[in-house]
Amino acid sequence: MIYSKAIKAGALALGVAVLGTTAVAEDGPIKIGVILPMSGGGAYVGEGINAGVEMAVKEVNDAGGVLGRPFQILLRDEQLRPDVSTAAMRELITLEGVQHFIGPATSATSLANSQIAREEKVVNISPSAKTEALTAGDNLHDFIFQLAPTTDVDGARTVEVLKGMDAKSVCFTGFDYAYSHDWFKAIRANMGDIREAGEFLVPMNATDFSATITQLLSSDCDTIIGTQYGGSFIAFVKQATPFGLFQTKKVLWGSNTGDHAVAAALGAELPDGLWASAADVWYFDGLESHAAYQKALAAHQGRKETDMWPITGYNAVKFLAAAIEAAGTTDPVAVAAALDGLTVQTPLGEITIDPKTNRANSPEFYGRFEHEDGSDIARMTDLRLVR
Amino acid sequence: MTSRPQLIFLGCLFLALLIVPFLGSRYLTELAVQVMILSLLALSLNILAGHVGLISFGHAAFFAIGGYATAFFLSRWQLPLGVAMPLAIILATAFALVIGILCVRLKAIYFAMLTLAFSMLLWGVIIKWKPVTGGDDGFVGIALPQFLATPQNFYWFTLAIVSISTALVWLLSKSTMGQTFVAIRENETRASFLGVNVRQMQLIAFVLAAIFAAIAGSLMAMYLRGMYPQSAFWTQSGHIVISVLLGGVHSFVGPILGASLLYLLEVTIHQYTQYWPLVMGLILLLVVLVLPEGLIGLFRKLYARLGRK
């Protein structure tokens, strides 16, 4: 029969072909699995983080590699889906023999891949996920490391900024997802005398915020704290501006909205006075290490106005390289142990991974957007790096 | 729907699958697990689509219920697998009865839309019911029974469950009930004149389809070590429909071929290009325009061309 023979032959051929590729070379390149969103709404984040990874890997390899071996990036698209991100991770482990991973970028996918990392005993550094759940309670294990500041730390930092803004009463708005709930919780825990006037959440795929904007306008708060991110933040701003929301209320936004790409997209429509945080700001000039990094990144991306996300991927690679050097081997158990308590020099200064929590709580920038004379694109003033 | 060549094909497929774990590639073993689970899922939809002729756009709902329920029973209630899995299937059956009774009242496109609506409703509930389902983060971390801990054992377990399920669906297809289903698809009016209680038969098909989808979901949750809301989203249902159509809806093994090919394509294409949706889309367009009967149509044409009767 035609089909049965074809199937049998196919299976055997596939098996033989695969057998030849699963051997892990001891002196070839060190493979890094990079699992990031490369399509759909999260693509700009994934591409940004990957740019940082690529640049860091190039720097490492140009300097002779790690333990004499170069890094090799194996990039996979997580598609913001945990079933896809875990499948990608398993494929890289079983087919390519990858033992060190950077990514994924979002909360749900990071949680899912962390389980695989625990089971397979491979190192997984999460560059940008902020959810506390990733390294809390039962989810914490030896092989997961979280570089971005978790929402509890974010909340405390935010309250300092709130106090600086002289906020007396706040309204919360945002997507109905874990990040909003966790960040708001952390803010509430730290805000002391500041009064809350209401919480107005919208479903994850909401596109129209007019109802919420109207509610915010008629609420008794002087400051609005929001979490809509990316395209939805742009939509929120565009819908809120003609209502005059930004004239009557002070606004502080989460989700690393300080991203210059957002300011560039909105141009003149970005409201002045908006407070936001950012993982990186290209025009910050208070640190020499940062300036050097920006120069290299500008060359890598081909423009002066570099993206915000690359630094997260860049630092992840630096940590991995340092840990492998320190451990003297690529064995994940040893590398994971080396990452505990490891301090690395990054463009933003020294960052240390706390051995008890596996968190680094990287510093972030906070600032207030203002349009300078003659420029359509707003920049953050009052810019400070918060640790 | 069933035929001798297909039975022989299934037999050979089973034999081939028996060999896979011994080929020494963990990647291949896990790939085969995924292919088996997705094939079962497509096969389950075909109980509705190929036999009774109702295309459901909400079939993923039962896949999700099976998966989430299994995850919950294993991890939160710490039930043994022998209890958790059947319980999950019973839960899916209950949902299927309720949803099915409401849906089979409608014809074709309205049936499709109502099934879509129900599965999106379920999705909304899954997203919101964080304490039970984990919400948008998904249900992460499943307490897998010890004997399933190694990839090999999981493979054998999956092979056993999927084989038995496939055999059951085959027997169903060959049985009087299965043939009655096909009679309903071909001419509903005539079937009812012949004394068939069409609504009841459609409901039974609906529930049976849901049961096997739940089994697939249960296996998938254990394989993924978690269950995610996307598994109930309409795009997942669309995926299942595409698998069935790709393989050939009017044959028994069509869905198996379709699901396998779709998955293998996805897995291989994205290793070569970031524009894998484009490649997938073009392949689907090709199939739609050139191979409307699906892969089975292609095989049948080749078969006929080789002159055998």
Added chain:
Amino acid sequence: MFTNPTVLFIQVMNSVSLAMNLFIIAAGLTLIFGVLRIVNFAHGAFYMVGAYVALSILRVTGDTDLGFLLGVLGSGVVMGAIAFVVERGLLSRLYDKEHMLQLLFTFALVLVIKDIVKMIWGTGQYSIGAPPFLRGAVNLGITYYPKYMLFLCALGPIIAIAIWFFMERTRWGRILRAAREDRVMLNALGTDVKMVYSGVFVTGAALAAMGGALAAPRSAVDPGMDALVIIDAFIIVIIGGLGSLLGSFVGALILGFLTVMGSIYLGEWVIVASYVMMVVILLVRPWGLFGKADEERH
């Protein structure tokens, strides 16, 4: 909220302008289904193309009123042209085939279109502003209200009436309605049914694209925008009745009010409410509010 009439008025206006924006998109979907009997899953992708094309046009013309007009019209023209090629070259071969194949076709179209958009414009997020003369707010006496949203409130009914007039009072409209009822007979009577079908598909696609360009001033132009709108469009045509223009108008209003008012009282649960409503309508009146009962037979 009901204690404050000003706020109530604003929320009602919000509901209507959202509804009108959605109507323009849903109208195309219902039109394509009404005549071609195709459930167009690619409608969200058409919407997306419209927004991106408008973006490019505006980059050339600059941020002007004329530029915006050109952007909207241009998006319709470009998408219409693409739709024409797709329909003539590919889709028309499927009219006699099973409906499921047509569905599969539109699914595949989404994948292809999205990647081509990604190839041309990349994955970044972009923004189009409202045209200068529609920026800011206008004083309605009771309160200030955004000009652009008022514009949408007015545009929706205008487009609805235009389509209605075309369908009911022109010769082409009669041909379209005839094609909906009995295509074979129409062909026998000498009308080039192929052109009619092309025309419908092109118009539906163009409406979706223009809807995308018109929605852009209130949202971002980014790779995820198609997924968000297709669900809303489907809910509207299902509630209103597949193929019914009045149905999609009323359906849009219902969804608009549900989304806005619902989010006040139900908060983030409003998403569940819209699916509940879809289920209820399908249980009680599957052919939608304004669909025809005999269309239950397929």
